[in-house]
Amino acid sequence: xxxxxxxxxxxxxxxxxxxxxxxxxxxxxxxxxxxxxxxxxxxxxxxxxxxxxxxxxxxxxxxxxxxxxxxxxxxxxxxxxxxxxxxxxxxxxxxxxxxxxxxxxxxxxxxxxxxxxxxxxxxxxxxxxxxxxxxxxxxxxxxxxxxxxxxxxxxxxxxxxxxxxxxxxxxxxxxxxxxxxxxxxxxxxxxxxxxxxxxxxxxxxxxxxxxxxxxxxxxxxxxxxxxxxxxxxxxxxxxxxxxxxxxxxxxxxxxxxxxxxxxxxxxxxxxxxxxxxxxxxxxxxxxxxxxxxxxxxxxxxxxxxxxxxxxxxxxxxxxxxxxxxxxxxxxxxxxxxxxxxxxxxxxxxxxxxxxxxxxxxxxxxxxxxxxxxxxxxxxxxxxxxxxxxxxxxxxx
Numbered sequence: 001x002x003x004x005x006x007x008x009x010x011x012x013x014x015x016x017x018x019x020x021x022x023x024x025x026x027x028x029x030x031x032x033x034x035x036x037x038x039x040x041x042x043x044x045x046x047x048x049x050x051x052x053x054x055x056x057x058x059x060x061x062x063x064x065x066x067x068x069x070x071x072x073x074x075x076x077x078x079x080x081x082x083x084x085x086x087x088x089x090x091x092x093x094x095x096x097x098x099x100x101x102x103x104x105x106x107x108x109x110x111x112x113x114x115x116x117x118x119x120x121x122x123x124x125x126x127x128x129x130x131x132x133x134x135x136x137x138x139x140x141x142x143x144x145x146x147x148x149x150x151x152x153x154x155x156x157x158x159x160x161x162x163x164x165x166x167x168x169x170x171x172x173x174x175x176x177x178x179x180x181x182x183x184x185x186x187x188x189x190x191x192x193x194x195x196x197x198x199x200x201x202x203x204x205x206x207x208x209x210x211x212x213x214x215x216x217x218x219x220x221x222x223x224x225x226x227x228x229x230x231x232x233x234x235x236x237x238x239x240x241x242x243x244x245x246x247x248x249x250x251x252x253x254x255x256x257x258x259x260x261x262x263x264x265x266x267x268x269x270x271x272x273x274x275x276x277x278x279x280x281x282x283x284x285x286x287x288x289x290x291x292x293x294x295x296x297x298x299x300x301x302x303x304x305x306x307x308x309x310x311x312x313x314x315x316x317x318x319x320x321x322x323x324x325x326x327x328x329x330x331x332x333x334x335x336x337x338x339x340x341x342x343x344x345x346x347x348x349x350x351x352x353x354x355x356x357x358x359x360x361x362x363x364x365x366x367x368x369x370x371x372x373x374x375x376x377x378x379x380x381x382x383x384x385x386x387x388x389x390x391x392x393x394x395x396x
Contacts, residue, residue, distance in 0.1 A: 036109040038133040038304055045113070049310035054087040055117040056308075057315070058100075060298070061092045063120070063170070065331035076327050080318050086311050091116075097125040108134040108304060117306040118315065120169045123297045124209040127159035127377040130166070135301040137164045142313050145320035149338045153369060154297060158224065158376045167316050168297035170272075170328075171335040173286075173361070173372065174205070174214050175293040177259055177269035181283040190218025190289050193266055199246050203258055203267040204238065206250035208390040213294035213375035214268060220291060223375040231386055239393050250394040259284065271361040272334040286361060288371050295372040297337065329362055336362055 049055075067073035077088055094100045100121060104114045109132075121129075129135050140147050146167055160166045178187050183197070193202050205211040213223045215234045241247050248264060256273055258264035260281065274286040302312050318324060325338035326345045330353050336342070346357035360368050378386055390396075 036105075036132055038108070038111065040133065042111060043133060043136050043304040044309070045305035045307065047307065047309045049308045052308065053085050053311065054089065054308060055311040055315065056089040056091065056115060057118040057312070058091050058093050058116045059120045059169075060094045063092075063298075063332060064090070065328055076319070076324050079324075080315060084314060084318075086314065088315065094120065097122050101125060101128070104303070108132070111305070113305040113307065114303045116303055117308040118312040119301055119303060120298050121301070122209070123157060123159070123166070123168075123299055123374075124377050126166050126299050126301060127157075128380070129301060129303075130160050131380065134304055135165045136304060136306065136309060138167065138302060138313050138316070139310075140164075142310065143167075143317040143320070145317045149320050149322060149325070149340050151337050151339050153295060153372060154337055154374070157374045166299040166301050167320075168299050168337040169319075170332055171295060171297040171337050173271040173288060173293050173295055173335060173364070174210060174268060175271060175286055175288045176214075176266060177255075177274045177277070177284060177286050178266035179259065179262065179281075179283050180285045182262055183265045187266060187285075187287050188290055190214060190291060194241060194246055198266055199244075200248050201263070201265040202241075202247050203249055203251045203255050203264050204247055204394075205255070205268045206252060206394045206396060208387055209378065211250075211268060211394075212386075212390070214289075216375075217292040217294070217373075218289065223292075223294065223373050225376055228382065228386075232389070235389050235393060242393060250396075272332070275333040275359065275361050288364075288368050290371070292371040292373055294375050295335070296374070330356055333362060335364065339363065 064074050065076050067075060074090065077090060080086070081088055100119075104116070104119075107114045126135075150163065150167070151171070154163070154168050154171060156162055176187055176190070176193065180186070187193075192198075204215075212231060212234060213226075215238065216223055216226055216230050219230070219233060221230045238247070248258070251258065251267070253273065255264065255267045255269060256277060259267055259269070260277060269286065271286055274284060277284045278286075300316050302309055306312060319328065320338055322338055322340040322344050325336055326341035329336040329338075329341055330345065333356075342357045342363045346354055348354040356362055364372060
């Protein structure tokens with residue numbers, strides 16, 4: 001197990017454009033464009049994997065391990081190619097879920113190949129692909145590692161029961177980050193954000209899909225089955241705190257700058273970002289509120305008509321080997337979807353790498369796991385109404 005690298009996670013969970021251009025695309029996922037749906041019998045194509053040992057994989061920037069001396073080398077991926085003889089064209093082309101949706105949706109809705117055998121997008125967007133029938137079910141018989149090692153918390157989200165069409169690449173938690181030294185006290189509840197000593201020093205995430213679940217949990221809502229009333233109650237509360245000056249602004253990943261500078265004392269934040277911040281400032285803390293926090297994933301999917309489906313399935317299963325998952329986790333510092341990787345990291349001779357096994361933001365402990373939940377996704381019929389209300393509050 002190599003030593004931990006100091007790599008930046010900050011661009012991975014980038015600001016989602018709150019459906020600016022995606023609002024129109026969101027309507028595509030609803031009943032308004034029935035022709036966009038692809039029936040199960042039309043999703044598969046001739047699989048060339050046996051004779052053509054290659055695949056094309058689209059991912060986000062900085063979302064895989066790289067070599068210390070040559071960032072063009074990716075040790076885990078290079079090892080897969082050497083072991084299997086399968087050549088991987090790895091493309092870092094995904095910077096925004098809606099933007100990528102717009103890039104490949106014309107092909108998928110017109111029953112054409114996308115030129116990609118494997119993609120990684122956020123689960124709320126995966127839900128749209130699954131509903132539209134734009135991705136293929138994976139052959140779990142060919143994926144024994146996924147079957148054995150996938151974290152039970154991630155096994156059956158509402159949008160893809162049993163994870164038939166999606167497999168988490170990395171996971172994370174949306175919780176609260178705060179500067180403990182400057183604030184002078186602990187934060188334990190979502191409602192703590194509304195305390196008088198934080199007036200004007202709080203930020204919330206601007207993206208609807210990123211922000212709503214944690215705020216609902218603060219109201220005691222079970223986010224696996226939240227309702228429209230739960231959503232509007234949160235909006236009423238946030239609107240009040242905007243008008244009262246409690247909320248400084250709504251942010252994408254730029255909350256990192258505000259928290260680091262001290263302009264903001266508490267904010268909605270992603271667990272992986274905070275690990276990076278803590279390396280420079282140990283006063284920064286991340287909390288899963290007592291009411292709970294949202295567990296999310298960015299997941300691997302095989303688009304319709306992919307020419308190398310079996311090769312892609314083999315690659316997905318490779319990354320669920322605990323040793324491989326541990327090496328990746330030491331780089332990306334998000335919640336590892338393979339709990340068995342924890343023991344691999346713990347056995348590392350490198351002290352810093354072994355310490356990662358004890359980090360609850362990579363391997364949540366039992367107490368934290370009880371407070372994590374995967375939110376029900378926003379359905380196509382709800383999205384336009386909810387986005388309009390949220391965007392007006394967030395100033396988008």
